Amino acid sequence: xxxxxxxxxxxxxxxxxxxxxxxxxxxxxxxxxxxxxxxxxxxxxxxxxxxxxxxxxxxxxxxxxxxxxxxxxxxxxxxxxxxxxxxxxxxxxxxxxxxxxxxxxxxxxxxxxxxxxxxxxxxxxxxxxxxxxxxxxxxxxxxxxxxxxxxxxxxxxxxxxxxxxxxxxxxxxxxxxxxxxxxxxxxxxxxxxxxxxxxxxxxxxxxxxxxxxxxxxxxxxxxxxxxxxxxxxxxxxxxxxxxxxxxxxxxxxxxxxxxxxxxxxxxxxxxxxxxxxxxxxxxxxxxxxxxxxxxxxxxxxxxxxxxxxxxx
Amino acid sequence: xxxxxxxxxxxxxxxxxxxxxxxxxxxxxxxxxxxxxxxxxxxxxxxxxxxxxxxxxxxxxxxxxxxxxxxxxxxxxxxxxxxxxxxxxxxxxxxxxxxxxxxxxxxxxxxxxxxxxxxxxxxxxxxxxxxxxxxxxxxxxxxxxxxxxxxxxxxxxxxxxxxxxxxxxxxxxxxxxxxxxxxxxxxxxxxxxxxxxxxxxxxxxxxxxxxxxxxxxxxxxxxxxxxxxxxxxxxxxxxxxxxxxxxxxxxxxxxxxxxxxxxxxxxxxxxxxxxxxxxxxxxxxxxxxxxxxxxxxxxxxxxxxxxxxxxxxxxxxxxxxxxxxxxxxxxxxxxxxxxxxxxxxxxxxxxxxxxxxxxxxxxxxxxxxxxxxxxxxxxxxxxxxxxxxxxxxxxxxxxxxxxxxxxxxxxxxxxxxxxxxxxxxxxxxxxxxxxxxxxxxxxxxxxxxxxxxxxxxx
Ligand SMILES: Nc1nc2c(ncn2[C@@H]2O[C@H](COP(=O)(O)OP(=O)(O)O)[C@@H](O)[C@H]2O)c(=O)[nH]1
Ligand SMILES: [Mg+2]
Numbered sequence: 001x002x003x004x005x006x007x008x009x010x011x012x013x014x015x016x017x018x019x020x021x022x023x024x025x026x027x028x029x030x031x032x033x034x035x036x037x038x039x040x041x042x043x044x045x046x047x048x049x050x051x052x053x054x055x056x057x058x059x060x061x062x063x064x065x066x067x068x069x070x071x072x073x074x075x076x077x078x079x080x081x082x083x084x085x086x087x088x089x090x091x092x093x094x095x096x097x098x099x100x101x102x103x104x105x106x107x108x109x110x111x112x113x114x115x116x117x118x119x120x121x122x123x124x125x126x127x128x129x130x131x132x133x134x135x136x137x138x139x140x141x142x143x144x145x146x147x148x149x150x151x152x153x154x155x156x157x158x159x160x161x162x163x164x165x166x167x168x169x170x171x172x173x174x175x176x177x178x179x180x181x182x183x184x185x186x187x188x189x190x191x192x193x194x195x196x197x198x199x200x201x202x203x204x205x206x207x208x209x210x211x212x213x214x215x216x217x218x219x220x221x222x223x224x225x226x227x228x229x230x231x232x233x234x235x236x237x238x239x240x241x242x243x244x245x246x247x248x249x250x251x252x253x254x255x256x257x258x259x260x261x262x263x264x265x266x267x268x269x270x271x272x273x274x275x276x277x278x279x280x281x282x283x284x285x286x287x288x289x290x291x292x293x294x295x296x297x298x299x300x301x302x303x304x305x306x307x308x309x310x311x312x
Numbered sequence: 313x314x315x316x317x318x319x320x321x322x323x324x325x326x327x328x329x330x331x332x333x334x335x336x337x338x339x340x341x342x343x344x345x346x347x348x349x350x351x352x353x354x355x356x357x358x359x360x361x362x363x364x365x366x367x368x369x370x371x372x373x374x375x376x377x378x379x380x381x382x383x384x385x386x387x388x389x390x391x392x393x394x395x396x397x398x399x400x401x402x403x404x405x406x407x408x409x410x411x412x413x414x415x416x417x418x419x420x421x422x423x424x425x426x427x428x429x430x431x432x433x434x435x436x437x438x439x440x441x442x443x444x445x446x447x448x449x450x451x452x453x454x455x456x457x458x459x460x461x462x463x464x465x466x467x468x469x470x471x472x473x474x475x476x477x478x479x480x481x482x483x484x485x486x487x488x489x490x491x492x493x494x495x496x497x498x499x500x501x502x503x504x505x506x507x508x509x510x511x512x513x514x515x516x517x518x519x520x521x522x523x524x525x526x527x528x529x530x531x532x533x534x535x536x537x538x539x540x541x542x543x544x545x546x547x548x549x550x551x552x553x554x555x556x557x558x559x560x561x562x563x564x565x566x567x568x569x570x571x572x573x574x575x576x577x578x579x580x581x582x583x584x585x586x587x588x589x590x591x592x593x594x595x596x597x598x599x600x601x602x603x604x605x606x607x608x609x610x611x612x613x614x615x616x617x618x619x620x621x622x623x624x625x626x627x628x629x630x631x632x633x634x635x636x637x638x639x640x641x642x643x644x645x646x647x648x649x650x651x652x653x654x655x656x657x658x659x660x661x662x663x664x665x666x667x668x669x670x671x672x673x674x675x676x677x678x679x680x681x682x683x684x685x686x687x688x689x690x691x692x693x694x695x696x697x698x699x700x701x702x703x704x705x706x707x708x709x710x711x712x713x714x715x716x717x718x719x720x721x722x723x724x725x726x727x728x729x730x731x732x733x734x735x736x737x738x739x740x741x742x743x744x745x746x747x748x749x750x751x752x753x754x755x756x757x758x759x760x761x762x763x764x765x766x767x768x769x770x
Binding site: 048051052053054056057058116117118119120147148149150151153154156157158171202203204205235237238239240241242244262264265266267268271290 | 347348351352353354356357420421422423424452453454455456458459460461462463466507508509534536537538539540543544561563564565566567569570589
């Protein structure tokens with residue numbers, strides 16, 4: 001878990017939120033529904049629901065306990081409990097729901113995409129290219145994953161699908177060298193956005209993180225303010241290791257936002273609740289499929305309802 | 313960010329006095345900490361519940377070994393049970409069928425199927441001398457088939473030619489056909505990543521399964537998977553009758569609780585683990601390693617276990633007394649060597665502890681291995697009683713005799729004696745630091761550096 005100071009931030013806000021809304025809630029609900037009283041058994045169930053959604057045992061326990069503190073013994077139905085808690089979690093997530101913003105003054109606005117292998121970097125870039133193209137921007141993609149077999153090919157296909165030019169080199173060539181070329185070319189062509197793909201890497205591999213650092217230094221050589229956006233892809237299926245991923249990636253890369261992928265599955269991505277608080281990291285978008293249109297804005301309310309097992 | 317279980321339980325048991333057997337209260341208190349550790353390691357909640365219930369039955373009333381604390385005892389019981397649930401001995405890939413033996417690789421998107429397929433191809437062709445054909449049924453992800461083709465070249469394993477537009481079942485059938493015609497032993501079928509709730513895609517996998525009747529259907533799953541692991545494994549198992557699991561990205565720093573989740577809900581063995589990006593980074597699954605990791609404490613448990621078996625407290629006390637009096641002799645040194653060998657040698661001993669990779673490397677360079685320990689024991693046993701008690705009398709002619717008696721060389725005898733005198737000197741120095749200092753100063757005879765922390769020698 002986060003340090004005490006960090007914890008206080010989140011749970012402090014949660015507490016404030018709860019007490020603000022609790023009177024309204026109890027007045028509103030207890031009159032209408034003849035539910036049972038909020039007891040320990042219900043709170044335990046709630047806590048288990050949160051754990052099963054990957055919030056992590058510590059966060060789940062604190063959230064459930066705090067929820068119980070303000071409402072214990074009140075008449076409340078089971079669904080209402082979930083609804084109310086979803087609402088509170090949505091409030092906590094609201095500040096991190098920030099869409100990716102492209103600065104039109106930059107030519108190009110450089111977006112660097114990083115993350116662990118298979119988390120969805122290349123696919124996300126494809127989807128993102130589609131959105132940016134639909135907005136009428138000139139988009140260039142840089143096939144910076146020169147390591148994984150056929151990764152360049154994969155990005156080229158996304159380039160074709162979306163009408164974005166792809167800058168690539170031979171497999172196995174230096175990513176930093178390629179990125180340099182891509183920066184120069186994107187500038188020369190007056191591209192609005194340059195999206196740079198990178199090889200997947202485990203955050204605990206120092207050599208691979210050093211390689212990423214090198215790529216960033218090369219980018220800065222050509223534009224000291226770039227990358228203007230650095231996105232970290234997180235697979236929603238990932239459990240508590242997401243903490244380490246964010247923590248360590250942001251030490252090397254100036255992460256400006258998260259993309260949570262694969263939320264079309266049954267994994268709920270609950271670790272995000274703790275992450276949102278601990279790192280105050282914006283969630284720029286979510287991935288809900290493999291198709292070109294499957295990148296969506298992060299909606300805290302929908303996400304929180306999903307966590308609580310509530311369908312819309 | 314995660315506290316390890318040993319620390320946690322340490323705090324819990326500090327409050328408890330030592331007693332003969334674990335009481336219900338002790339166990340319940342400890343298991344609350346174990347529950348949190350398992351959940352932090354991403355073991356799925358229903359699996360955690362089952363696990364705690366069964367381990368509770370085992371732990372209550374257990375005698376606490378003389379040489380360990382109640383906390384360590386609980387860890388040992390928990391750990392043993394965890395190893396058992398993870399599946400004991402490793403189960404090899406089944407190839408007992410008429411060639412070509414079809415092996416079907418399935419899993420979620422991005423779990424590492426293609427890389428694992430190539431690794432397995434390399435493994436089977438190199439280690440088991442099989443003629444392997446690989447085919448990608450992934451017509452969905454851009455350039456997925458090309459990816460396998462490239463890996464095939466890297467691994468020198470044949471891949472089925474790519475026919476654009478050919479659907480997965482047809483590719484699978486053509487792969488088996490080719491396997492038959494061209495006398496391949498094994499046909500590895502890589503498939504598109506799919507969500508377990510994607511009915512159309514799961515139906516497609518079922519159709520492939522029906523068409524080729526794979527001998528092995530392996531679920532490839534990421535070691536970082538969270539609570540969803542149970543849903544995924546259950547669904548894949550229900551529709552495709554899995555025969556095994558491959559856990560990937562074990563070289564990451566995830567605690568890997570998904571291994572237990574998936575093993576528990578499917579009953580399928582974890583057959584292999586992926587431990588790196590290189591194609592030879594595929595390993596046999598060792599339940600005890602993952603168990604220690606899930607519990608967040610290296611393999612301290614097996615250390616406690618082995619140590620409690622092999623080191624007799626009395627022996628250790630006697631030795632300590634001798635050292636204090638400056639009476640440490642070659643007999644004692646030989647005893648130390650034997651002790652170390654019983655504990656799996658230095659490598660084994662160090663391998664059990666987290667964060668000793670560096671020490672291990674240094675030792676490897678210093679050539680400290682089991683054979684060396686054995687030779688040193690042989691040298692000492694070729695000495696007379698008097699020589700062992702008073703090594704300073706061992707001059708040139710005696711050294712010659714000892715060398716030929718033990719089948720070693722004079723140089724080796726010299727080296728051993730030098731090491732002994734150094735050790736003796738070091739011990740005298742250390743004795744001044746008192747008991748504790750001695751324990752930290754290192755195993756006698758090894759020139760310092762490496763008594764593991766928590767080594768139960770009192
Ligand atoms: N279901 C689903 N699959 C996704 C999503 N994003 C990516 N994928 C799949 O995950 C796998 C890995 O994606 P890829 O972009 O190659 O990951 P990279 O290694 O990080 O570049 C591919 O099979 C993608 O089609 C998503 O939001 N939902
Ligand atoms: Mg990629």
